[in-house]
Amino acid sequence: MSAVLELDGVSRVFGGLRAVDGVTLTVGSGITALIGPNGAGKTTLFNLMSGLLPVSAGRIRFRGQDITGLSAHRRARLGMARTLQIKQVFAGLTVLDNAWIAARQRHRPLDPFRRASRDRVTRAAAEEALDAMGLLPLAAREAGSLAYGDVALLEIAMALATRPALLLLDEPVCGMSPAETERTVARIRAVSATTDVLIVEHDMDVVFGLADRVIVLAEGRVLADGPPAAIARNPQVREAYLGEEDAA
């Protein structure tokens, strides 16, 4: 089985600080969770993967292709989709239009004469993505009128509408009620049957309930990498988190 995403010695330096320090890892099929104490470098690593930040050193391959120097936009067109901690939907547009705009970014036409068939593909991708997130009944609603949990689901739907090979989710249940969290977790689990997912998440119940594999980052380095049960037992991981609690 080949990995969808491969990082080899990836580092990112901010001034004198090595926020990400020589990370080598692969992201394979199913749901991979990236966890770690505050300041471990998770967000920075996520931004390096998606191309929001350039690496200071190392290489990144996506579906076998070296993408180290590619912009976030180019990575998206190759099939990498991401959501951000700060929700980004067009509040004045309908739910369907939001998904449609997202779908169109990936399925942009090269041939203007094929516009009609392209529009069908775009619309189908938008509707499938909304359906996957349970949002089809809200398709005609203005996105700005949605409950917080539905906005978060719409954001994931917008990423899915590009029909990605890899979906990167940054704290997808942050700020949600327990009921919204449960619903979102079930949707992400269903999506993972057809799309590989990498999730950065602080909620340990979500991580250990959802992930097939957990990668623990501490001080910019990979501390542990394995199935959830082994990670939960790992003494170094426990120590990294206990240290955080002591400091709090």
Ligand SMILES: Nc1ncnc2c1ncn2[C@@H]1O[C@H](COP(=O)(O)OP(=O)(O)OP(=O)(O)O)[C@@H](O)[C@H]1O
């Ligand atoms: N743009 C930046 N400029 C300078 N330092 C930064 C920048 N972004 C992150 N850092 C530093 O890099 C380190 C890693 O930060 P990062 O946000 O990646 O960690 P994190 O694991 O996502 O933390 P949290 O769980 O608190 O969100 C921190 O020490 C942070 O202060």
